[in-house]
Amino acid sequence: MLEVQNLSMRFGGLLAVDQVSLDVQEQEIVSIIGPNGAGKTTVFNCMSGFYKPTGGKIVFKGKEIQGRPDYKISRLGMVRTFQHVRLFTRLSVVENLLVAQHRHLNTNMLAGLIGTRNYREREQRALDRAAYWLERVGLLELANRDAGNLAYGQQRRLEIARCMVTEPSLLMLDEPAAGLNPAETKELNQLIVSLKEAYNVSVVLIEHDMSLVMDISDRINVISQGCPLASGTPEEIRQNDDVIKAYLGEA
Numbered sequence: 001m002l003e004v005q006n007l008s009m010r011f012g013g014l015l016a017v018d019q020v021s022l023d024v025q026e027q028e029i030v031s032i033i034g035p036n037g038a039g040k041t042t043v044f045n046c047m048s049g050f051y052k053p054t055g056g057k058i059v060f061k062g063k064e065i066q067g068r069p070d071y072k073i074s075r076l077g078m079v080r081t082f083q084h085v086r087l088f089t090r091l092s093v094v095e096n097l098l099v100a101q102h103r104h105l106n107t108n109m110l111a112g113l114i115g116t117r118n119y120r121e122r123e124q125r126a127l128d129r130a131a132y133w134l135e136r137v138g139l140l141e142l143a144n145r146d147a148g149n150l151a152y153g154q155q156r157r158l159e160i161a162r163c164m165v166t167e168p169s170l171l172m173l174d175e176p177a178a179g180l181n182p183a184e185t186k187e188l189n190q191l192i193v194s195l196k197e198a199y200n201v202s203v204v205l206i207e208h209d210m211s212l213v214m215d216i217s218d219r220i221n222v223i224s225q226g227c228p229l230a231s232g233t234p235e236e237i238r239q240n241d242d243v244i245k246a247y248l249g250e251a
């Protein structure tokens, strides 16, 4: 469903991403790993429309999307979370999920003001979806709390719910386990696997927690200093000498 071909991104004199290719099939969890500064988030930013890549192609569901704005890419069904949580901290938990759906559906303001039947039905569906996903990520009881008052692990789960209410086919998670304790990481592991198995979602994951990556990935792509270093199953990556060297070099 997604094919990234020879993606490159240059910032002035720095070639942050150099000819990176990867693909994601339906219902697959594909991870991107690599030492700090390898270019992982830059790949994400290109894929999700935050940066216009300086080279290469990104094909999602048969359409070339490189350089398209982020809101158009998310309407095609490819949504992301961020390395640093980006919620509306002064809105309630449930409002965060409603705003996400409004932005996604491009709701007609006038229909909202007049309160047409169609609009009311859509609002009800949005509320139902929000309640469903809050329950799913264990936040229903906190629906009316300000998002900014949630514990960090809860905010990260809310971010995933905020993506899921838009019913994506591909979810991109940027370091979802960062800052989580072991119990929360285990819950996250189960949640991500269930997204794939129960909701037919494909996942692209950037993550430094190797036990999580090795446990849930179908395939892993390793990049180092912007360049592709290796790709394969968790077992192949675990035994790859270049990968071991890149990581030992970092330590």
Ligand SMILES: Nc1ncnc2c1ncn2[C@@H]1O[C@H](COP(=O)(O)OP(=O)(O)OP(=O)(O)O)[C@@H](O)[C@H]1O
Pocket: 011, 014, 016, 034, 035, 036, 037, 038, 039, 040, 041, 042, 043
């Ligand atoms: N907007 C930007 N302008 C200039 N340089 C940038 C920009 N974004 C990223 N870079 C540079 O590109 C390189 C890759 O950064 P990137 O954040 O993609 O790495 P990463 O693999 O995600 O790192 P980490 O694991 O630490 O998050 C770094 O040298 C970074 O400083």
